Amino acid sequence: MNEHSLPGFADVLAAAARIASHATVTPVLRSRELDGLAGASLHFKGEHLQRGGAFKFRGACNAVWSLDAEQAQRGVVTHSSGNHGAALALAARSRGIPCHVVVPEGAVATKLANIVRNGATLWRCAPNQAAREVECARVQRETGATLVHPYADAKVIAGQGTAALELVRQAGATLDVLVVPVGGGGLAAGTLLALQQLLPDCALVLAEPAGAADTARSLAAGERLLDFVPDTVCDGLRGALGAPNFELLNQRAEVITVDDVDTVTAMRRVWQVMKQVVEPSSAITLAAVLAQPERFAGRNVGLIFSGGNVDLDALPWGKE
Amino acid sequence: MNEHSLPGFADVLAAAARIASHATVTPVLRSRELDGLAGASLHFKGEHLQRGGAFKFRGACNAVWSLDAEQAQRGVVTHSSGNHGAALALAARSRGIPCHVVVPEGAVATKLANIVRNGATLWRCAPNQAAREVECARVQRETGATLVHPYADAKVIAGQGTAALELVRQAGATLDVLVVPVGGGGLAAGTLLALQQLLPDCALVLAEPAGAADTARSLAAGERLLDFVPDTVCDGLRGALGAPNFELLNQRAEVITVDDVDTVTAMRRVWQVMKQVVEPSSAITLAAVLAQPERFAGRNVGLIFSGGNVDLDALPWGKE
Numbered sequence: 001m002n003e004h005s006l007p008g009f010a011d012v013l014a015a016a017a018r019i020a021s022h023a024t025v026t027p028v029l030r031s032r033e034l035d036g037l038a039g040a041s042l043h044f045k046g047e048h049l050q051r052g053g054a055f056k057f058r059g060a061c062n063a064v065w066s067l068d069a070e071q072a073q074r075g076v077v078t079h080s081s082g083n084h085g086a087a088l089a090l091a092a093r094s095r096g097i098p099c100h101v102v103v104p105e106g107a108v109a110t111k112l113a114n115i116v117r118n119g120a121t122l123w124r125c126a127p128n129q130a131a132r133e134v135e136c137a138r139v140q141r142e143t144g145a146t147l148v149h150p151y152a153d154a155k156v157i158a159g160q161g162t163a164a165l166e167l168v169r170q171a172g173a174t175l176d177v178l179v180v181p182v183g184g185g186g187l188a189a190g191t192l193l194a195l196q197q198l199l200p201d202c203a204l205v206l207a208e209p210a211g212a213a214d215t216a217r218s219l220a221a222g223e224r225l226l227d228f229v230p231d232t233v234c235d236g237l238r239g240a241l242g243a244p245n246f247e248l249l250n251q252r253a254e255v256i257t258v259d260d261v262d263t264v265t266a267m268r269r270v271w272q273v274m275k276q277v278v279e280p281s282s283a284i285t286l287a288a289v290l291a292q293p294e295r296f297a298g299r300n301v302g303l304i305f306s307g308g309n310v311d312l313d314a315l316p317w318g319k320e
Numbered sequence: 321m322n323e324h325s326l327p328g329f330a331d332v333l334a335a336a337a338r339i340a341s342h343a344t345v346t347p348v349l350r351s352r353e354l355d356g357l358a359g360a361s362l363h364f365k366g367e368h369l370q371r372g373g374a375f376k377f378r379g380a381c382n383a384v385w386s387l388d389a390e391q392a393q394r395g396v397v398t399h400s401s402g403n404h405g406a407a408l409a410l411a412a413r414s415r416g417i418p419c420h421v422v423v424p425e426g427a428v429a430t431k432l433a434n435i436v437r438n439g440a441t442l443w444r445c446a447p448n449q450a451a452r453e454v455e456c457a458r459v460q461r462e463t464g465a466t467l468v469h470p471y472a473d474a475k476v477i478a479g480q481g482t483a484a485l486e487l488v489r490q491a492g493a494t495l496d497v498l499v500v501p502v503g504g505g506g507l508a509a510g511t512l513l514a515l516q517q518l519l520p521d522c523a524l525v526l527a528e529p530a531g532a533a534d535t536a537r538s539l540a541a542g543e544r545l546l547d548f549v550p551d552t553v554c555d556g557l558r559g560a561l562g563a564p565n566f567e568l569l570n571q572r573a574e575v576i577t578v579d580d581v582d583t584v585t586a587m588r589r590v591w592q593v594m595k596q597v598v599e600p601s602s603a604i605t606l607a608a609v610l611a612q613p614e615r616f617a618g619r620n621v622g623l624i625f626s627g628g629n630v631d632l633d634a635l636p637w638g639k640e
């Protein structure tokens with residue numbers, strides 16, 4: 001497998017072994033109140049409790065520990081609005097190698113602080129895809145660092161698949177459907193790999209912000225439609241679906257698009273009822289379930305809470 | 321044992337059996353980041369994840385299920401700024417009996433909503449001890465309901481002791497010191513009963529707001545000093561130390577008083593790092609540990625997070 005080939009289930013298993021001594025086995029959380037509200041049995045995989053505060057550590061850790069000694073020594077580089085950058089920094093530190101992170105202007109302050117605290121070097125760029133890639137290429141050229149793309153990377157996808165691997169083993173019930181957020185599609189594609197093998201009858205539902213619904217449109221069209229300007233409170237879900245991610249997901253997942261107002265309501269509800277600090281990109285999964293009650297009624301539903309890195313000074317529901 | 325006698329360890333064990341099918345065995349949470357900050361091994365008992373969002377359900381549930389059939393039928397009544405009221409309502413509902421809650425004007429909106437949602441009847445009174453007691457007595461007289469005092473009650477104290485009982489069994493290490501918040505002293509006294517028997521060498525440290533430090537003064541003086549006007553963000557810790565609570569705790573616990581600014585900083589840190597929504601009355605335990613690093617360095621420290629019922633529209637750190 002190289003970074004351009006598609007990963008498979010074996011790669012997810014290999015990733016699980018590779019990251020076992022670094023990543024946290026996060027708990028599966030339940031809430032009788034939210035079960036009552038949804039009319040379903042909800043199993044929340046708490047990746048906001050993962051190291052670095054998001055599932056991203058799984059993929060980053062798998063990528064970092066897959067490098068040979070010579071590659072590793074030259075370090076890693078990525079561009080990321082936040083969680084992946086912090087995760088890669090943490091993973092690089094776990095191996096004692098350099099990490100460079102290109103961040104767009106306007107990224108969430110809490111997430112930048114996480115990156116810096118984990119010992120990475122920050123490089124700022126304009127908040128668009130082209131600028132990110134140019135700056136990343138420059139750092140690669142000058143340092144020899146290996147690019148670890150946030151989602152369009154086989155090692156990253158395989159690593160993200162380990163969350164569903166754990167969830168299926170932990171849930172204590174056979175899941176009928178699994179709901180995960182989708183941005184670039186790293187978690188979505190990795191989850192698909194785990195489900196296909198472990199629970200082929202379990203449906204995969206992707207929760208996507210209405211203001212960045214390229215995955216819904218791409219899967220409907222059967223081709224990647226990349227021409228969109230993201231407008232959503234879900235700062236982790238603004239990226240465009242990656243090429244390998246599309247290839248894995250095409251015809252194998254459905255998408256529910258969610259308005260930000262419903263995501264924010266769901267997020268507040270999770271804080272209030274479950275006492276868990278999750279970010280909008282996590283809460284969108286619950287919002288998707290609550291938006292289509294007939295779709296989920298009476299089912300065993302898995303939901304992946306992707307992260308909990310929120311700027312506590314800028315909560316989306318304001319202050320009275 | 322009646323409501324005026326002092327409970328003992330046997331009563332804590334009996335309470336544990338009585339509430340087992342109703343209360344949640346809450347998890348013990350860890351954080352390597354906070355361990356690093358404190359220079360100690362911190363074991364957080366997550367009572368914010370208890371039913372009703374606070375440890376109060378333990379004591380309320382023990383009291384409700386200790387009533388004989390005839391008493392039970394006439395219901396229960398209490399006065400409470402919030403968490404105990406919600407807990408008693410929930411406990412009463414678990415037995416299918418009426419519940420009346422006298423609440424002072426100015427109580428936290430979220431907590432009142434919890435009480436109402438759990439099916440209790442609310443009675444408002446002026447925000448002082450005398451008014452609460454007068455209103456409570458009236459409801460007792462008119463309904464025949466049994467008073468379940470928030471903390472100065474043997475059944476309640478014994479029930480609250482079950483949290484420490486669980487923590488000692490769950491911690492996976494011998495605790496050197498256990499830090500619990502103190503207001504009226506129900507949790508503190510119950511914890512003492514559990515510790516005395518299970519871990520007699522474990523010190524009990526009470527964390528108390530500097531703006532409501534009657535316990536610190538009372539334990540120093542060897543008598544209850546009740547003349548104070550509480551001024552603290554810890555809305556769960558404004559009550560005065562109860563008589564049986566004082567009797568149990570006197571000469572058997574030390575107190576660390578904590579300024580609200582340190583409690584709020586600790587609360588924010590718990591949200592940010594642990595991703596847990598805890599209320600100020602919970603976070604004060606971490607604040608106490610961080611305020612006296614030399615006292616706790618290198619020790620196994622238990623901390624009870626008492627609750628997580630926060631008004632998300634009025635966070636104490638404001639909005640930038």
